[in-house]
Amino acid sequence: MSGTGDVGTGEARAASVRSLLLVWSALLALAVLSWLAWREGLWERASEGALAIATAKAGLVAAYFMRLRTEGRSLRLLLLLLAAIVALLFGLTMLDVAWR
């Protein structure tokens, strides 16, 4: 069988443990912030804020834990295409729902 596909140069892509722990702290802080805002009833008046915080958390996970920051251009382009497809899917469907 040909190469297993594993490389010895993972160190080049590896984020430091310290930076990963910092991201984890930020994620926990954002989660607590979201919960506190819920407890104060903030999301009853501005539910978009909860989704904005969720998007920030998702971005941190994608960028640092999933290493999208260091992935190649082809993958990032594919991700952009996926985002466009999902946006189109959501946009057209919600437009249809709104017009019914």
Place this chain on the structure above:
Amino acid sequence: MSRARPMSSSTEAGGAPWAADAPEAVHERQTFGMWLFLFSEVLFFSGLFLLYLAYRSRHPDGFRAGAAGMQVALGTANTLVLLTGSAAAAVAVADLEGGRTGRSALLQAATALLGLVFLGVKALEWRADILAGFYPGAAAMAGRSHGEQLFCSLYFMMTGVHGLHVLAGTALFGASLRRTLAGRVRPGHGIFLENTGLFWHLVDVVWIYLWPLLYLVR
């Protein structure tokens, strides 16, 4: 491509690093393949979220009433569990790449354990919901509004499907741990752990959105 080539790096044997079976190229393909699978998962969950948003826009009061009974404390606890599991998985990969195999194995075990904790908390939550008559088809739901019934069905469907993914991720980390202890996953040979981590992080991202939509937003 020669199948007779030894498993050591083709570059070490004097081969070109851009060769199709060079470890770097194979690693890139395997990672790319995993991302393609993750994209299909994103499309799948997007459909569920879209269903939720569409029905929510048509039945805002019913969804608000349905969400009022959600156990926010348990949902929040599960959020913290999954975020911690994601961090443990990310550090496990970094540790393996840095040669700290023992610590990587511990963190893989921790990630799997956190997955089980998540499922346990979710089971407790579902049990309480079912005992309270809050489940699709329950007699108690018949008297509730159409919007509440829709919320109930979507809640169980979305968290159920997500829970199955958590179960799969937990099993994958168990498999990765076993391979690490056997020496098959080791520095320079960590693609199984890396791809397992990617899957786990996506499962975390899905919950990151499920939590506010089902528990927090009224």
